[in-house]
Amino acid sequence: MHSRTVFFVSDGTGITAETFGNAILAQFELVPRRVRLPFVDTVDKAHQAVRQINHTAELEGKKPIVFTTLVNMEVLKVIQDGCKGMLLDMFGTFVHPLEKELGIKSHHRVGRFSDVSRSKEYTDRIEAINFSLAHDDGQSHRDLAGADVILVGVSRSGKTPTSLYLAMQHGLKAANYPLIPEDFDRRQLPPALMEFRKKIFGLTISPERLSEIRSERRPDSRYASLENCRHEVAEAEAMMRRAGIRWLSTTTKSIEEIATTILQELQPDRLVY
Amino acid sequence: MHSRTVFFVSDGTGITAETFGNAILAQFELVPRRVRLPFVDTVDKAHQAVRQINHTAELEGKKPIVFTTLVNMEVLKVIQDGCKGMLLDMFGTFVHPLEKELGIKSHHRVGRFSDVSRSKEYTDRIEAINFSLAHDDGQSHRDLAGADVILVGVSRSGKTPTSLYLAMQHGLKAANYPLIPEDFDRRQLPPALMEFRKKIFGLTISPERLSEIRSERRPDSRYASLENCRHEVAEAEAMMRRAGIRWLSTTTKSIEEIATTILQELQPDRLVY
Incomplete structure (x- = not known):
């Protein structure tokens, strides 16, 4: 009651x-x-x-x-x-x-x-949402120069919801890019991103939580196994350390907290304050 | 200053x-x-x-x-x-x-x-975002029964940002489905949607504004021409009237206002209030 x-x-x-x-x-x-x-x-x-x-x-x-x-x-x-x-x-x-x-x-x-629905701020926000959708999960390399933020991290570390939140709430063009085994083999960030280091932000997550999340999608797969998650997370964190990019762990954070931290760290130009 | x-x-x-x-x-x-x-x-x-x-x-x-x-x-x-x-x-x-x-x-x-970052409400919201992404622009017919809302309308009438907003702000699983010339020829809603009429909501837009928006993407195309926009909008509105679904015009409305109106009209079960 x-x-x-x-x-x-x-x-x-x-x-x-x-x-x-x-x-x-x-x-x-x-x-x-x-x-x-x-x-x-x-x-x-x-x-x-x-x-x-x-x-x-x-x-x-x-x-x-x-x-x-x-x-x-x-x-x-x-x-x-x-x-x-x-x-x-x-x-x-x-x-x-x-x-x-x-x-x-x-x-x-x-x-x-409605007063703002045709304002510059509003149309920028809608454009940011469209940009973030088009640049979800490394779908497009086009116009990465136009991105305000580029999120990187292993699959299911929270990149997609965070990108969309940054676009919707703050009007930022947020691309996101998965870190995959090929990158780990090469021990370097994806080549397409190298020139944009200043706006890259990494997301990581505890292997245990990652395995839980992946298991919901693909139970009993190698992809979701704790062993594989441990390996991917260790490789991704080592790579982000080597590349000298900023990153945080999303394990116990909401998208609102992740986004607020990213804004504080990157201070994107386009954000008015 | x-x-x-x-x-x-x-x-x-x-x-x-x-x-x-x-x-x-x-x-x-x-x-x-x-x-x-x-x-x-x-x-x-x-x-x-x-x-x-x-x-x-x-x-x-x-x-x-x-x-x-x-x-x-x-x-x-x-x-x-x-x-x-x-x-x-x-x-x-x-x-x-x-x-x-x-x-x-x-x-x-x-x-x-963080207190809520592992709560049911929070994980439902993240799931809703993933659902809305997977069901953007009629990408998937799978599990439409699981949708709380299905938005329909012509291309660029505001379906995608509204779906994502409904998911992010209100935790609703919002699919969206484009109305295309084939539907107009058949003079009926897309067949995949027929059984979900109760949760369908239509978005329309003035042909002039639609032509403006489409022209930014594909200038001088037939797709963006005022003539074609007039035709598509008239067909879509006639179809929504015939089908007896609820709809509104997004021309001077923000996604927040569109979403609030949809919630009032559809009163989805899953929304606690």
Whole structure:
């Protein structure tokens, strides 16, 4: 049984309300029921949201928690006046003190992504996603010069999800390149990459975890065997050390943590900050 | 010239601090310089952050804006006591009132993604990314029954980035399938999809915008010509209407907005909320 209902109310997609609310809820031992109310951008829809929240309050006999990122003051007022939940209003709380400090007024414009959907930043991001897809798993050597980051590592060390995350979240063109037995025999990074050393970042992983992951795909194969994984990982790590490239172990890291570390280490030019 | 420096200080990746801070900054006409300070998880690193913030304050003669999501109280205290910036403390502001309402204490544990990096939710998300990649652009008919969502639409209508976003952000297995001239001749959805009608969602786009996008890839081709785009879009829309599937136009929408709308319409079972 959930112990509380939590609403995320936004005039846009609600992604900020959710990120913000979930981060705060993660501080509590709580199994909430979550309800997303995006696109609440008219007074009518606000009244509807209030009805839904208050209905839940009555049914459960407990105040629902309501995270909002509403910027339309009329809409927000309907929620403030009518809602029987506990209102945690992210914009109201921080925008007013900021107005004072900055000495300018906020424009209360809904953070519609549509405004940006034809902006340079947005089209760059879509282009980065397409680039990363086209350069997944060493598929293409073309235009590696255009990459912001080139990830290398053995098969299933986390390169693909990390590349796509870097593209989607940070708009970086992230190619990725597998390290394979031929490279180990030659004891050198793949020749196509040599000239781009500065933007190469290596991913490694513990052989035990690698064997687990590979076994899900190809059980009982030599590819997934612990012995082979130990060999590949040792060879790959030795090669990355010799080549003097930066690398990290993904074993206990999420793609978000891996990506944040890569950004700190490589400081790609294209990233504005 | 930037008018203000903004710091994002976090004991984790800082993604929440950034999402939260950027959403608030979007309310102001302001060109800030942004500085990310992730992984500030010791008192030492907190002192370092304070030095960096105060150095900026002196240099610029203006208070830097400091968004924090620090949960470690010792670390937060160093910032609170020493920092000459304007502190906007998301956790402190909302966690304490919530403790009262819920009648439980928060555990002040850093929202490390590592905690979740081996959780079911996280591995499901990685699996969803792999699924969406393997089922991009109708590459595979295998296991379409396992998909949570199947996107259809003409080439370059936004299917691929939307699928990857649904997988990465929401952990949904999103396949996508192009509508091609053969389908238009047959006047029916691709046969492989017929049995999955309930989870199909269509994307369309204005012929003018489509022609622009296609022209970037293949200038002066029949594929990109406005005439051909008009024909394909009209056929695709007619087919979606006939098939009775839900669809939307992506012309002025971002992938975040498209994804939010799809979730609202399809309400996939696997999405917890």
